[in-house]
Amino acid sequence: MSLDTPAARTIDRSGLRPDGPPREIVVARTVADVQTTVRHAAELGVPVVTRGAGSGLAGGAVAGDGVIVLDLSGLNRILAIDPVDGTARVEAGVVTADLDRAAGEQGLFYAPDPGSVGISTIGGNIATNAGGLRGAKYGVTRDAVLSVDVVLADGSLVHLGRPTIKGVTGYDFAGLVVGSEGTLGIVVGATVRLLPKPARVATASASFATLEDAASAVAAIAVSGARPAVLEILDGATLAAIDAAEGTRLREHGEALLIAQTDGFGAEEEISVVVEALSSTATGVEWTSDEAEADRLLAARRQALPAIERVGRPLIEDIAVPRSRLAEAIGRIREIAAARDVPIFVFGHAGDGNLHPIIVADADADGDIPEVAHHAADDIFALALELGGTVTAEHGVGRLKREWARRELGEAAVALHEQVKAVFDPRGILNPGSAF
Structure with a gap:
């Protein structure tokens, strides 16, 4: 569906369908446009659903009957990059990859790198506290945000946080807004942290006969003293799918593949520590500091x-479990696939225990994802909580995971969320039905 059509501005990549047409669609070009729209919505008591690129996977930008859709993709200016302070000031609609590319011209990089980096916006990343491949070392979006410019539910504009790397004055309202999925305020701009581009990068790939062996290698890396920037795992089903699509023979080498990348002045020395940890259980390991060879090793992911x-x-689902329980989680997901008789492929960020179980089922005549897929997802969420994990590590709660988020949080924490929400948004117009 073309993004130029009104219907495309009411959905995201979650597969969730709106329950009716929106009242209005506003494509903001300035912060003043956002303020005017929110004041208008507040006067009418009409809900506002804010969106960027619509790349979200949890239904947080799905706009149903009678709401105002507020599209911020037009607020797409990189206002400043300061290589001395290591910061960038950006509007909410800036595409993540565009910021990273501009930072690269100054010898810097923007660490958060979600899978949708080429299309997702900084505002959307902030709304969901997006993660990515480099999360094992550099964390998630919240770790890169210094301050945010936020339009509140009455249309007023506030600046939360500070432009300095350190600062502890007052409550951390900027950190609170990150990950709030548009329910506390509308982020229209931010100052984010940039880091020096790594002087060197080294990459390793290892195959394993079993998932247990791969999980043992992850544990060995965790206690080795090395801190890979990237540590990814792919299961046998995913490897077989890649083989079918690309003509490769990855699945022949084992039931799991780990890909690790280290960076910085000691990248080669650090990758040698990683390789030693991998070698204890791997059926084969290769590593390189050559960029072209690294691209080849990373191609599978x-x-x-x-x-x-x-x-x-x-x-496309998203959970996290303790790294010590990775193998158990993937094994149990296989059992869910068998019990529900639906294919489930698993890959993810092993370095921080973040798994992406991908449930594949034929859509029905209306193009909806079948119930069996949703039942399998419920089983996976229950498993994540049973193993001491979380129902979402980087995609957000949105509308699809709201009930599971409430189970994870518990009644007392949900009540606290509701009290905070009431302070920021007393009329409940900002993305209601999302986040918790």
């Missing part, structure tokens, strides 16, 4: 989702 999408329409 980049090809994973496109390869799975060739199998069928995916329901």
